[in-house]
Amino acid sequence: MANKRFIHCPYCGGKLIRTIIDQRHREHCPQCDHVVYMNPLPVVSCLLFDDKGRILLVLRKNEPYQGMWCLPMGFAEVDEHIEDAALRELEEETGVKGRIVRLLDAESTDDSHYGHLLILAYVAERVGGEVQAGDDAANAAFFPLDQLPPLAFAANETAINKYTSLRGSKLV
Template structure:
């Protein structure tokens, strides 16, 4: 377990914690506690290894801050078009993205993806497979871990939810500008998977047809 290095404490903002250290780095940081959850003492920022951490000088507890987990649902229709929602609120209001949101306490990351799909588009689905897990620093929320699943539609009607201004399908090769880089990456990976699967399927079919002709 790393130890805080003595004599290297940094000022802890009374309200923002370490967020003030990253203000010029393009985003807010999640380090914003003020008191130790173990003994109640005031925290200070010290270098632990090569990173600033919130540390309790009284009991030595180091508080590690982790990325926020977010889940996205990637739905394709029968024409292999991807379902996108137009964002109704900041950040990136007015831009398009996959149905996406933060995981809630008590649900799995896959359940979070299905819930976001239902809330934002009115669709019910089931997780087909994991497409991508991507780390990304948001200027709005800080560090995120975005997990994207391909989801098969099982019910519902495409209807914008409270957080969506519109819902629409787009060809994978003709996407509008997307709000989040992680969405672009996941859609590209999913498209590649489907192209590879179709190529394999076509190869097997040709082999079977060739075997039938020889027989």
């Protein structure tokens, strides 16, 4: 799926032509003048801890990365605020209702399945709900930071490491 190219214009169906616009190769529709700009997909993730300092992870029920753990995360919808997207994914996958504490990290990554992603990581705190796996999560559980399972996304590890390094500095 990564780096797929459009063949036809999504607006008029005309055949796209590869051309250089703004110093980059882009697909252009000569019929309606539409340019297909390819941009990274925004993904939101949440770091949420219990009162023992353990972090909430979800076990992925579906491919890709089925059977691997990751932060509660998912794609933002086009009409929702990015923080609402993070909290929605948190609740859908773990049952936990949360509140955003702060933006922690932003990572660009080229995922072999999803293509180019912009993965934002928020620190969140629980305001309600009970931990219960839902949506595309097979399980949801808290892990001590020094006993994490292998994670599906390197960006998750980067965010967790950043949290660990900043902890105690009053920045998180």
